[in-house]
Amino acid sequence: MSEHAIEFLRGWIGEKVHCQSQHKIDQQAETLARECAAKAAEVGIPLEDIQEEVGDIQELIASRLEEAAEADEHQQAAGKAAK
Template sequence: MSEHAIEFLRGWIGEKVQCQHPPVKIEKQAETLAKECCAQAAEEGILLEDIQEEVGDIQELIASRLEEVAEESEQQTTSDKPSE
C-alpha cells in the first residue's frame, strides 16, 4: 500500500472511530464508517484496492477498532467509579 494510503487510513480511523453513547451496534456503525472511508479515500485519489491490499476488509478493521474503543471506554468508566 502506498505511504499516502496508510497515512490516510490511520488518520481517518483515528478521527472517525470513537465510542458512541449510547452504544450502537458495532457492525452497523462499522458498515456506515467503511462507506464514508471509501468515499473520502476516493475523493483524495486513494484507490480502495491499495487499502484493501494492506488491511483486507475495511469494515472488519473498523469493527475491530470500534470494539477496542468500546472496551477502553468501559474500562475507564469502571475505573472512574468510586470504591464502596
C-alpha cells in the same frame, strides 16, 4: 500499500472511529467503511490499495470500534471503583 494510503487510513480512523455502544458496532462499522471508501476515492486512493494492506476495511473499523468501547468500559469501571 503506499505511504499516502497508510497515512490517509490512520488519520481517517483517528478522526472518525470513536467509542460506540457494543450493540451498534456492526451498523456503525458498515457506515464508516462506506464513508472511508468514498473519502479515499475523493483524494485519489483506490480502496483496493487499502484493502491490499488491511483486508476488509469494515472488519478493521469494527475492530477499532470494539477496542474503543472496551477501553471506555474499563475507564468507566475504574472511575466507579475510585469513588
